[in-house]
Amino acid sequence: MKRNPSNLTKRAYDLLVVGAGIHGACVARDAAMRGMRVALIDRADFGGATSHNSLKIVHGGLRYLQHGDFRRMRQSVVERRFWLSAAPHLVRPLKFVMPTYGHLLRGPEALWAGMKVHDLVGMDRNKGVPPDRRLPSGRVISKDECARLIPGIDQTGLTGAAVWYDGQMVESDRAVLACVEDAVRAGADVANYVSAEAIDLRGARVEGVRARDLLNQSEFDIRASVTVNTCGPWAGSLLRRSGRRISVGRMPALARGMNLVTRRLFDDYAVGIMSGRSPDALVPRGGRLFFITPWRNWSVIGTSHLPYRDDPDHFDFTEEDIELLIGEVNNAYPPADLKREDVHYCYAGLTPAAEGLGCDEVRRGRRHEIIDHQRADGLTGLISVIGVKYTTARLVAEQVVDGVCRKLPGRFEECRTAVSPLPGGEIPDGFEELVSEACRSRPRVATRGLDSGGLVGEGWSAAAVRYLVENYGTEYRRVVGAGETAETVHQTRVAKCQCRYAVDQEMAVRLSDLVFRRTSLAASEEVTDEGLEWCAQMMGSALGWSDQRQRAELDDVRGRLARHRRASGTVGQVL
Numbered sequence: 001m002k003r004n005p006s007n008l009t010k011r012a013y014d015l016l017v018v019g020a021g022i023h024g025a026c027v028a029r030d031a032a033m034r035g036m037r038v039a040l041i042d043r044a045d046f047g048g049a050t051s052h053n054s055l056k057i058v059h060g061g062l063r064y065l066q067h068g069d070f071r072r073m074r075q076s077v078v079e080r081r082f083w084l085s086a087a088p089h090l091v092r093p094l095k096f097v098m099p100t101y102g103h104l105l106r107g108p109e110a111l112w113a114g115m116k117v118h119d120l121v122g123m124d125r126n127k128g129v130p131p132d133r134r135l136p137s138g139r140v141i142s143k144d145e146c147a148r149l150i151p152g153i154d155q156t157g158l159t160g161a162a163v164w165y166d167g168q169m170v171e172s173d174r175a176v177l178a179c180v181e182d183a184v185r186a187g188a189d190v191a192n193y194v195s196a197e198a199i200d201l202r203g204a205r206v207e208g209v210r211a212r213d214l215l216n217q218s219e220f221d222i223r224a225s226v227t228v229n230t231c232g233p234w235a236g237s238l239l240r241r242s243g244r245r246i247s248v249g250r251m252p253a254l255a256r257g258m259n260l261v262t263r264r265l266f267d268d269y270a271v272g273i274m275s276g277r278s279p280d281a282l283v284p285r286g287g288r289l290f291f292i293t294p295w296r297n298w299s300v301i302g303t304s305h306l307p308y309r310d311d312p313d314h315f316d317f318t319e320e321d322i323e324l325l326i327g328e329v330n331n332a333y334p335p336a337d338l339k340r341e342d343v344h345y346c347y348a349g350l351t352p353a354a355e356g357l358g359c360d361e362v363r364r365g366r367r368h369e370i371i372d373h374q375r376a377d378g379l380t381g382l383i384s385v386i387g388v389k390y391t392t393a394r395l396v397a398e399q400v401v402d403g404v405c406r407k408l409p410g411r412f413e414e415c416r417t418a419v420s421p422l423p424g425g426e427i428p429d430g431f432e433e434l435v436s437e438a439c440r441s442r443p444r445v446a447t448r449g450l451d452s453g454g455l456v457g458e459g460w461s462a463a464a465v466r467y468l469v470e471n472y473g474t475e476y477r478r479v480v481g482a483g484e485t486a487e488t489v490h491q492t493r494v495a496k497c498q499c500r501y502a503v504d505q506e507m508a509v510r511l512s513d514l515v516f517r518r519t520s521l522a523a524s525e526e527v528t529d530e531g532l533e534w535c536a537q538m539m540g541s542a543l544g545w546s547d548q549r550q551r552a553e554l555d556d557v558r559g560r561l562a563r564h565r566r567a568s569g570t571v572g573q574v575l
Helices: 005-009 022-033 062-067 070-086 108-121 143-149 172-185 232-240 319-332 373-377 393-407 431-441 462-480 496-505 511-518 529-543 547-565
Strands: 013-018 038-042 091-101 139-141 158-169 189-192 194-202 205-213 219-229 253-263 269-274 289-295 298-308 343-353 369-372 382-386
Touching (some): 005 189, 005 219, 013 022, 013 205, 013 393, 022 038, 022 172, 022 393, 038 172, 038 219, 062 070, 070 091, 070 393, 091 108, 091 143, 091 289, 139 143, 172 189, 172 511, 219 232, 232 343, 253 319, 269 319, 298 343, 319 343, 343 547, 369 373, 373 382, 431 462, 462 496, 511 547, 529 547
Parallel strands (some): 038 189, 219 382
Antiparallel strands (some): 139 158, 253 298, 269 289, 289 298, 369 382
């Protein structure tokens, strides 16, 4: 992918998508694959806001049993299957364990019955999924087995645990990027850091937007027959800039969600814990549910949901938010004994919320909404999308593009996103077989000054090969070919050729794009100042940055890392 915003002015599009989170990326992918002329823009980086704040779970809707919502459960099962089959390098099976208490609604009998219903609804859950990405059936385990898996769990009334399997995204940022890349391969024009300053409203018709390239401040028009607003928390802001009364009132309230990356609490399985807070379910559950999930060398814990009533542009998380979540986790599972210094990384974002917010309680929005402004406001050519769930973003996109097809003249192809692999995802024999194949071929590159955690010998180490394959799938060979050396940027596994590839092929145009979303540098165990400076110099040389711009980019990333990682403002041992 090459960033060239001037291309956006050269033709009129069938569809312009404003907002490149997971929903916007999926809409652009679907429309482009159907043969539409598509443009996709975002005022920041792809997936850099709400989609970045993810617990990294692709779930099959087991929790919808408590609401009796079998339709959404079925949709979740089908869409989870899509992710496991279309991107088996990015999504893998993950075991979940949740304690059961008593013999009523939270007892093993009720949960056993629920899992059997879930298995029945999802009896085809593994159809087309590679062998090593298939999900076993759920089951109930004994009290003793539960105590072994969750040491120190409160055993008062403990009767066992429910065990089931869902999908886990290795890197949710790369899932968004894969959808954007697939849209580009199908012919879409995309650009990050392009802001929709105003809707181009001609009478009762929307004909695109007035846009601004935020990297050079140039303004231009993007013309389109239909504009889809997938701006997430900023969806209402875009509508308000139209100069005409549009259904902003239908935009949902917002909740601030937070996830913490902490020291590892459990091994290779996730644990569900219940806090003592008020429930959000038709069936009383006795508290707010949190998940402690394994990720790399850490645990990811979330997600907290609290009210947010300010401008989305002013959103940020606070130390109070972090301490509140730590307290809730310790209340739910005292053996965790988390302290502030145990929090390695924290991130947060805004999501749609249901009505009826209290002072410190919020119900997360449960259903997506597609608003056709022709029906709502008498305006043709404008659709707004309120997405609530990462797992079903592809399905929502299909529904949106079906509606766009009805508005445009001519015939377009049928939707085929559900059966089309994402870039790097063509792995019919399974992820582990691809890793084995890659290890056997071991790309041979020059190695200089490598450490034991990175690339060793005459070729890539097995750990490095696995890391690349789980990020790029079959595309890993292109990444290796992007650089002349296999030197590491820091003391884990991100290689310099991976960073070069992000700039040359993945539209990384800010240092933060590279550090936070194209690679795992931000959440790595140690980010050295030397590594960051190399990245800034490499990007500066490739993109023509001045020394002043390079220093500004470094200062920006250092500040972000300090805020996300440590209350003291330190990062690793060097910044």
